[in-house]
Amino acid sequence: MLTFQELICASPFYHAEIIGGWEGKEKSFLRAEDNPLNLGEPTLFIVRSDHQSISRLDELISKQNVQGILLYGGVKPYIPHTMIEIIEHFNKPVLFLKEEINSTTTKKKITDLSQLKSLGLYHYVFEHTTNYWLQLIDEKGLAGFLQRLSLLLNQEIFLLDEHFYPHSTQDIDGNRDQFKHFSLIYHEQNASNKREVFSMVQDGQYHYFLFPLLADDHLYGYFLFQEQSSMMIDVCTEQVIHAIPALLSFFKKEEAVLRAHQSYQESFLYNLLYNNLDSEQVLIKQGKQWGWDFTKPTELMVMRLNQKNEAAKFSIDMDSIIRKVRSLISARFLQAITFPMQGDIIMIVFDSVHLLPKERKEFTLSLGQQIHKKVEQDLPGLACEIGIGRHYPSNMELFRSFYEAKVALELGKYEIRHEAVRHFENIGIVRLLSNIHHHVLQEYYEEVLKDIFLDQENSAVNIETLEAFYQNNADINQTAGQLYIHPNTLRKRLKKLESILDIDFNRLDDLLEIYVALKIIKMIR
Amino acid sequence: MKQLGFLVHIEQCLGCRSCEFACKNEHGQNDSFRRKIHTVSDAFMKNGQRFHHFSMSCNHCSTPACLSNCPEMAIKKKANGIVIIDHLKCTGCSRCVTACPFDAISINMISKRADKCDMCYDRQMQGDSTICVSSCPVNAIEIIDLNDPVNAHYDKAVYGFDMKKMTNPSIRFDTQTEPSKLRFWSNS
Missing domain, CATH: 1.10.10.2840 (PucR C-terminal helix-turn-helix domain)
Incomplete structure (x- = not known):
């Protein structure tokens, strides 16, 4: 006896679309049949998808030994809403397989699958589903993958990140912290062994399956879904276990893409600051790839962080400082590029076209002072200095601004009145001295x-x-x-x-x- | 990102000027040198009895003053850190010559354009080493990546030679004395 949930894990049935009646996924059948007069035992009825067969679906599904129907061939049939209601009422799955199949071969295939199951070898069938999941995630992305998996398990499945927050692709109602408590429960239960394929965690009266998404000692997140009373636990877990490698491969691919993207971004910004771009058109075109509008005027600042106390050595978390700076700038409704380079943090702020030169300088200085105040306030162990370059009409000349900001940082040290935020125009006579041998x-x-x-x-x-x-x-x-x-x-x-x-x-x-x-x-x- | 720079083994340099002349031959200079030999007295024996030589050209600074001073935007810094002059854009205005704190740029009297060490960019693109490195008979010059942590221990300055640090020059000095590599000269 084969259940529909098991059938849909086998090739080519895993491509089948579920039309309705999936509540009855645990229903089992002995064989497949295409003759309505030959329904002596629990059967999967197979029929070619056409208008005639669609109009007979209610009649077929109501037959006692018909456990479900497989429509095949042609385009996806239009099934009236009333017909779907009837299908749901009988709780008998109706599947549609786009592929042209031969009824004799299909019957044999289903007999073979039943035999494999009776021999206890059905895990070989499950193992092949990974190929399907890989193909699916490649074609339909993460959202399509999660949708299909939820559909097959007939319940909502949650993809969480390593900190138990919902993954960004999942549209979840309510608080994003709603799964945080699973972290505590999971770590308490699995303190000794964190290499289990899955764990059962209890939250109140409900039990949940928690699958860690682990590859090469890197934890990508978790799969979480609730245990249902009628659930065929072994089949469900097999389905998830064989879907996970496809998901991990997807995450790894995403990671590699992100790394490549970052390296291209780094090289673009390097080229921008060292005059390596051929023309303004190239600058605007390449900037657009990352959503930066280089048709707008920009201001450039360089931030240098040093430890106030030389004795108390600690590592500076550049990423968290960059995040802080980004949020400060975006709070002023401004777009900015903030990135580390040669131990400094570079900030390129896009500002308004309508500002006068004096206003522009004041605006940049006030932004620099605000950033300086916030960084020193939040990180009292760090001395923060900011150098600001002059504004140039063309963004192709940002390399000049970059040099000036660095000079302002370096030479500001020799100013008699020390200021932490220094504009190149304000460093005075030292600017001239810097060019003399x-x-x-x-x-x-x-x-x-x-x-x-x-x-x-x-x-x-x-x-x-x-x-x-x-x-x-x-x-x-x-x-x-x-x-x-x-x-x-x-x-x-x-x-x-x-x-x-x-x-x-x-x-x-x-x-x-x-x-x-x-x-x-x-x-x- | 890489930052290529010169590593000078102070204790090995003989001051023979092979690098100067090899560079001049390679780059077809008429009467000026891209690379120059400097001589400084030793840190511990300041009476001139012991002194060092080292070879210096453009230092391909991290924050090059020449780059930002060029009105024609003819100077650029490549992804490997090498600073090069685009001779097609250069008008020979000499602003880079005065901006460079190391006197590494000069005006080529034939082309009337600014000229400086490009760390044999074309040779490096073909997988060859720079001509100064290849020509040094005692391997006193090397090209290293300054962003590589294994090179972090080399000195940024050498005693007796005052250098401006503002542009962050990409030159390092190996001042470690290895007794086997010390060379002595006697007038007698």
Whole structure:
């Protein structure tokens, strides 16, 4: 005796479409028959799909020994709603197989299947279903695969990720956390052995089957479905067990595609930041592949993260920081590309065409400051610095913005007033110094400050005094306060410096000369 | 992504200028060299009795100053980190020459275009090594991938040679002294 649930696992019947009456999937039959006069024992009635046979379905299904009907050949028949209701009423499965089959061969095939079952060799039939599932998932995708599996089991089947959240393809009503408690139950029950093919988990009065989707020690998620009272557990589990390899193969393929996609994306962004794209058309066309509209103006920022305490070494979770930055930017209704490169986080923000240059700079600075504040607030152990490049009319020149943002990050360190978010336009004279060779710079500062360095004993104090003086905008009281000395002592010290260097702090030229020399010292040392 | 760069074995370089001349022959330079030999005194014996040589050309920086300064967008950085000049786009304006902190770019007096080391890009595409690496009689130069963690231990600077780090030059120095590889010269 063969049940319909077993029949549909065998070739070519697994291609059959279920028209109705699947509640009776556990009904069994001894043989297949195409002659209505020869129905002496439980039978699967096979009939060619045409108008005549469709109109006789109610008559055929009502016969006592007809356990179900298999329609074959031609196009999918139109079956009136009233006829489907009759089929459902009798709880006898009606299947439609598109393939042209020979009734004699089919009868023999079903006899063979019955014999295999009686010999206890039906698992060979189940093993072949994996090919079908592979073909199905390839043709109809994950949604089609899950739909078919749910249909065959005649109940809802849940695909969960490794954290027991529903998979993104599944449209599930209610709270996404509704399966989280299964995690606890499952881990409690299977603490010792996590390599079981499936587990039974109890949730209140209900029992559930939980199949871990495990391949090469990588857990892709779980299959979850409820145990029904009339369920043929062995057949259902065999069906799921042989469908899982197809699902795992699908996940692996998806993973490989994602990796390839990411590597193409990485290479595109690298090319964008290093002037490797041939034309603006190429940039716009390639950007569209990832949903980025490079016809819009963009701003570029580079974020650098360092540990505040050198002793407390911990790894920086770049991914979580990137997620944080993305959510902050999207909260402003802006689109952005955020990705790591060479240990920094690069942010390319698409903004409005209508902004004026000054507004654009203010907008980028405020966004940078907001990101900086949030990152430092959430990760107190990290020092966050952001460099911002200038805006260029063409996105092909983003590589210039990228360089400027990096320069702003590097050279901002030499600013007297330290700011964590630095725009290239605001780094001042250091921008010019960055393009001059070291030996020229060295010559300059040695010449300007040589008389200070001659007095080796006091040179460090003198340099510190000058730095504090400039840092406090030449304010005597504030400088004295910073150095913990009396203002008169500072005045005396400055007078002495004026005489050593032969300068006058009231002259702008002299002030600038010393200021540049101090900047060079910071840069070189 | 790769970042190819030069690894210089300081203790092995003889200062023989083979790399300079091989590069000049390979790239048809008239009277200028893409690669130059520098000489610095030793870190521990600063009295000039012991000194080192090393060979340097374009450092194919991670953040190349030349690239962003070129008004014609003629300089690009390839996926393997090599910085190259598109001679068809270059107008010879010299902005890259002044921007480079290593004096690695010069104007070719024949073509009137900017010229610099391209890490023998064409040779590398054919699977050959760069001409400087092939011509060094003591294997003092190597091409390495700086993003490979096995190369992380090499020094970014060498004592006595002041380099700007802002552009993050892709050059590394192997300053480890292996007694068997030390060479001594005597005037007597």
